[in-house]
Amino acid sequence: MSTSLDAVRDYFLDLQQRIVHQLELADGQSFETDEWVREQGGGGISRYIEEGKLFERGAVLFSHVKGLNLPPSATARRPELAGRPWEAMGVSLVLHPRNPYIPTTHMNVRLFIAEARHDQEERIFWFGGGMDLTPYYGFEEDAIHFHQHCAHALAPFGDDKYPAFKQWCDEYFYLKHRDENRGIGGIFFDDLNAEGFDTCFALVRSVGDHFTKAYLPIVEARRHHRYGERERDFQAYRRGRYVEFNLVFDRGTLFGLQSGGRTESILLSLPPIVRWRYQWTPEAGSPEAQLSDFLRPREWLNHT
């Protein structure tokens, strides 16, 4: 599998470069580069932007790390693998645009390996990933566009994939304490290995390659919408939900912090400026008041 691992690593590194290049073209400002090495093994390349023209804060991270004890948060469905030596690599991105009419987005593709500790154990791999959209103002056509490209990415791998991964996404990005979804979803999958390494890797490549097609047209459609203090304030308030989800529920974040990951890289997912206030609700009938309905899970695409 080591040749395959090299191929996955090469793909992830190339994907990071291609995405950053397209985001730089959209923003007009360059991303910074921060390479780091992890004492316990491995390292990463953080590409990030702060105070860009388009992105107030955003990051496209590559990391390849190893550890001696797989934390329980790494695999929800295979608790029996906890404690094994492990290896993980992937690309993870979060973009927080300044304009509140442009949604925040997240994309991730990753490969995990749990090593065998003795002859009776097998080396286990699994892929995971997904992409999802978190709007502050709801535009149906944006949600449909995003989901269409999610469906396109998965179409070559069977008709069951998009509906299953779409539902998984709705279930995963759910704030239990708010009874609210983080955004309008997309796709999410984990523990992917049943169809063999090559097919799983092809699926993950397709997801990675579809990201900019799913997201950048939405950026272009919304970037010239005018906004003022009212929209910025609403965006800062709603970003509080993003923080709550990532710090309380997100398995990737908790895995990173538990496994002695690089804190500043992991927390690049947090928004640049956030507000909390008590029992606040938008004025009835306002565009802000429509968001909670818009975030309720639904079928964005017509299945026949």
Add this chain to the structure above:
Amino acid sequence: MSTSLDAVRDYFLDLQQRIVHQLELADGQSFETDEWVREQGGGGISRYIEEGKLFERGAVLFSHVKGLNLPPSATARRPELAGRPWEAMGVSLVLHPRNPYIPTTHMNVRLFIAEARHDQEERIFWFGGGMDLTPYYGFEEDAIHFHQHCAHALAPFGDDKYPAFKQWCDEYFYLKHRDENRGIGGIFFDDLNAEGFDTCFALVRSVGDHFTKAYLPIVEARRHHRYGERERDFQAYRRGRYVEFNLVFDRGTLFGLQSGGRTESILLSLPPIVRWRYQWTPEAGSPEAQLSDFLRPREWLNHT
């Protein structure tokens, strides 16, 4: 114990009123009142202020709630009690002053009861609580003043209490992923029951009664310090650490969210406006750069 429970409840309600009264005098603006009832049993009174003159956001909460299954986060030292019917009451406060020279503070006093499910089980009670200080700019005299009043509160209950609860506080309010303490500590205790109900309750009353003496003189000493954008920005950045601690580590917050607690009340502890930025460090030699040293646990009082 039901007479005792009434006495504890009366004390907590009175403490809330007294503290709010003193905070209102300091702020010049009134706290709002929000009474709520919990479907599963119990309820509370939230007293809070937003956009006050002194406090940008703050809350003094009373709650008295019951449940059928004690969540594991409720008691670190007695995992065997998880799953029992339970009852909890207490007062919890967090104050986020606007002026960055005034520290944020937190105080909590609480009583937990794990009910017996059958004849072989005993009804178990335990008290918990504490108070701690989170400065943005370090003043040694403030830290000493705060710790002195923590020590005074505990002195009648034995010389061992302050050093033990001070250390517990340093260990509890620790951000593992940052290798940083949340503030300069104070006192923290949990699972208090060995010395009997009456003594434990007396200790908890003493902690509650000492809070305003520990905190308000610091407010008065710092409230007229001038500040500008620079200090406000640093405060917003440091408040990010407060959010990280409360959402990732704080047992009270996680217990509340896990047990179907009232989200808006629980998250009243979060600051009103918060910033995150990547790898930021204050300019060498600046007052902001001195904070990380100031937060390192130390003996603030001379023991002889």
